[in-house]
Amino acid sequence: MTRPGGRSARVQRGVHDAVRALQAEGTAALTVPQIAARAGVTPSTIYRRWGDLADLLADVALERLQPESEPADTGSFGTDLLAWTEQYVDEMASPQGRGVLRDVAVPQGPACACGQLNRTQLELLRQRALGRGEQVPELEHLINAIVAPVAYRILFTADELDAEFARDLVENALAGQARTGSST
């Protein structure tokens, strides 16, 4: 039986906080014993709950990617999408953002969850637009045109990402309107 409350929750929060604190201090290569000491637990606790360092980092990174608020409703799909993309690019452009995406991409499980997160957000924008009677591209088209290029730059290049890059992506995503659909 799983046991979500009380001490377990306290330990989880403590460990997550420790990771974030150490990352914030710019600790280059953090280790499990280091995190454990900071969190006031023994290393074996971390190994047993998370498996290894990569899994733990992915877990923390995934939590950071969780949007703290709904995407803004700016009146039309184009401006909604632009606002969302700008925020996404902005979050990922910082060294911390790069680190987060890198951390989450390494293990198998969490990476899928990360992709799902973006899908949920974009689908919300789509549904909102469909509610207004707008024509919008399919979800997968948006993933290909917006999310994938950003992730690719972060992981495979040293390029600077800025608001102009975001603007170009959105423009391009809406340009063709080759593939527009009406629902899921």
Place this chain on the structure above:
Amino acid sequence: MTRPGGRSARVQRGVHDAVRALQAEGTAALTVPQIAARAGVTPSTIYRRWGDLADLLADVALERLQPESEPADTGSFGTDLLAWTEQYVDEMASPQGRGVLRDVAVPQGPACACGQLNRTQLELLRQRALGRGEQVPELEHLINAIVAPVAYRILFTADELDAEFARDLVENALAGQARTGSST
């Protein structure tokens, strides 16, 4: 002074071979001492030359990504691009391909080199087409429309990638023709 020939080269080949052999045998989590033993060198040699396991795996992965031949010339940019994309998707779709991309994405240096590799290939297709007098999209547009979506699926989803996916990407990349340029 660097020293590329003789024993160094022999060691490098031996270690690379050992990694590939162990990966081919389906060894789940390979370790440096394991690789060293297989290659007939001491672990410290590997640590000094490659730094750590991730860097070594990235190095081997990068070598695998090296195209063994020029992309086929099929007569037109559209068919060239389709052939290239199909081959790219095919290589990456296998479990080994996924592993390779994952390995290469982790450290900073090699990831850029990997991106450069794709750029070189696609730029070759572009120049060939320009030589024929064709109109072709900008390189960065191709990266966004073809390479990024494939990499994204590999790293962030468990989706099956197939020839149809490749076809859709190419179709989409050439559909708008919004951004066509004439050279670098």
Place this chain on the structure above:
DNA sequence: GCTGCAAAAGCAAATGCTTTGCGTTAGCAT
């Protein structure tokens, strides 16, 4: 509330990976 069960944490020993200092080998230049 109290009690019993078992999940999760602590502790410490054992294992195994990584680092490092130093002696040796062997490319490469003269």
Place this chain on the structure above:
DNA sequence: ATGCTAACGCAAAGCATTTGCTTTTGCAGC
């Protein structure tokens, strides 16, 4: 041939990781 030194081997030291066992503590049933 000889000298120089990058790169390797070896072995010891330093840590990270695993594991068996004990203790704590959340939760369910009285």
